[in-house]
Amino acid sequence: MELTGRVAVVTGAGRGLGEAYATALAAAGAAVVVNDADAESATRTVDRITAAGGAAVTEPGAVGPSAVAQRLVDRAVEAYGRLDALVTNAGVLRDRMLWRMSDEEFDTVLDVHLRGTFTCVRAAVRRMREQGDGGRIVVVGSPAGQRGNVGQTNYSAAKAGIVGMVRTWAMECQRSGITVNAVIPVAATAMTATIPAFAPYVEAWQRDGTPLPAWLRSGEGFGTPRDAAGLVVFLASAAAGAVTGQAIGIGGNRLSLWTHPQEVTVSYRDGGWSADAIAQTWATTVGRDLQEVGIPAPVVPS
Secondary structure, eight states: OOTTEEEEETTTTTTTHHHHHHHHHHTTTOOOEEOOOSSHHHHHHHHHHTTTTOOEEOOOOOOSSSSHHHHHHHHHHHSSSSOEEEEEOOOOOOOGGGGOOOOHHHHHIIIIIIIHHHHHHHHHHHHHHTTTTEEEEEEEHHHHHHHHTTTBBHHHHHHHHHHHHHHHHHHHHHHGTTTEEEEEEOSSSSTTSTTTHHHHHHHHHHHHOOOOOOOOISSSBBBBBHHHHHHHHHHHGEEEEEEEOOOOEETTEEEOOOOOOSSOOOOTTTOOHHHHHHHHHGGGGGGGGOOOOOOOOOOOOO
16 A cells, blocks of 8 residues: 555554554555654654654644644644645543543543544644645544443543544535545554453563464454554555545454444334334334444353
8 A cells, every 4th residue: 555645643643553553654655743642652653663764753742622633734734745644543541430430531531532533633624625635534433432331431422423523524525535434443452451351362462472362353353453554544545535434343354344323113103103102012113123232242262
């Protein structure tokens, strides 16, 4: 995949998935602006990219505020003259059951994930529209945003909101030649290392590079951050020019496409629906197809 001459910004690129996205984009030839709230982590990513012969600069800062988003765009233009792709990966967790979650815990996660995605994409799209030759927006969602997850009211809401914005932005940006897509990754990171079924395998991979077992890579679609990076490079490329408004899953050996929410079952009744009428017919009409919630539990081989 050839991205020579293209310029990308990647947020939250100091470690984990963001680092994998940034290094893969650079390896394909793109010049990369590496963002992270931790300046030292961002510098380490840039050092790895440049040591491998790539082009990269840092622009640290916690995403959310409009000023930080604008700094990222300005840094790309200052260093490389333009902006062609944005990957919004930055995120934090503040997991807590609903009745224990504080306003601050809720707001912190929404500010980084949801507002941070909004402000960064807005600033990037403004620049891309000025340039007049299109662009690529890749935002990062989560299975928690697609299906919900216990203890993650804030995170699930933010990730669901991000994918909702993708659908709107894809329509709004189409005439400008700017594609907008969401990546739904499942990978061994600090965020997933706490899942008991995955923890020993993630720890072994982090410790000495022990390969993840086949039941994780194929059965669960769970891989390393590098496994998810190819999708980001594809979506940032000319090859994905006709792909927009999609939520695409990636992890281990699995590549998937998530559906948009849609009506599963529809029932009509002359005169409309009273509470009694709904109760009387529920089990034989729309109640036949109640939807599951939550991320399916891992199936660990016996």
